[in-house]
Amino acid sequence: MFKRILWASVTAAFLSGLAVSSAAAETTLERIKRDGIVQIGFANEKPYSFKQPDGSLAGVDYELARAAFAKLGVPKVEGVAVQFSALIPGLKAGYFDVIAAGLFIRPSRCAEIAFAEPHIQIAxxxxxxxxxxxxxxxxxxxxxxxxxxxxxxxxxxxxxxxxxxxxxxxxxxxxxxxxxxxxxxxxxxxxxxxxxxxxxxxxxxxxxxxxxxxxxxxxxxxxxxxxSINYLGFGFRKDDQELVTKFNDALRSLKGTPEYEAILAKYAVSATDIPSPEVKIADICKQ
Known part of the structure; x- marks a missing residue:
């Protein structure tokens, strides 16, 4: 009897460990697709991502992120407002999944987080x-x-x-x-x-x-x-490279569509504010 109880306990512990291990191995991309929700960190700065008087979110980064994530099968984008200086620490700590805040791509920041390909250039x-x-x-x-x-x-x-x-x-x-x-x-x-x-x-x-x-x-x-020209990009955690790749593909597929053009026009972003495809994140991070 004791052996049967001991074996049952060991088996239960083993299966529990497998469940915990499986949950721990879930990537951010898998989680947000399962839940249908992605959380973006933003600093409440126009025209990137900001709260409107009714509490809803707006902004060129917010709307581009929403459109790109919709293509990835993630229909809902929630915002987490933080002070600008807390964007990168908050992302790394897991308080949100992506930075969508008009974040300048800088080598020092590339050392801490992963960036999508630049989506806006501006002086x-x-x-x-x-x-x-x-x-x-x-x-x-x-x-x-x-x-x-x-x-x-x-x-x-x-x-x-x-x-x-x-x-x-x-x-x-x-x-x-x-x-x-x-x-x-x-x-x-x-x-x-x-x-x-x-x-x-x-x-x-x-x-x-x-x-x-x-x-x-x-x-x-x-x-x-x-x-001096600044390149803006969406920020991700370093271990979310698969999500970065999928997001880049989704954003690239948006370009030239009526939806994409409407988002840019809404926030007075012109064609000259969009980086050339030759401008690559790897090169910006080396500068």
């Missing part, structure tokens, strides 16, 4: 107080005037560019997220903020042009003999 813009009182039209102007303060957000890719340009830390004021940066500019705590052209236009439109404006013209910084 930087700077936003200043109305009338541009400190006459800022380039980063050279910033370097020439140590009193100029730049508002930036924690974890921003621009921090690396400032370092390369020789802009000292004493001229930087770091905030947790973009709304805080924008408020600091409007209140006069900082003299300029940097962002993509999309974000700068959104900020000026939201302000109604009352207190801030884009600094025009603006001379782009030059790195390695080329004007």
């Amino acid at each position: 930087d813009a700077i936003t200043v107080r109305k009338g541009n009182p400190k006459n800022i039209h380039s980063y050279d102007d910033v370097l020439k005037n140590p009193d100029i303060k730049i508002g930036t957000q924690q974890g921003s890719a621009s921090r690396k560019d400032f370092e390369r340009l020789g802009i000292p830390e004493s001229q930087l004021v770091v905030f947790q997220d973009f709304p805080e940066v924008s408020f600091a500019l409007k209140s006069g705590r900082v003299d300029l903020t940097t962002s993509t052209i999309f974000a700068a236009n959104e900020a000026v439109a939201a302000d109604g042009g009352k207190t801030i404006e884009r600094a025009l013209p603006f001379t782009l910084p030059v790195f390695d003999g080329k004007p």
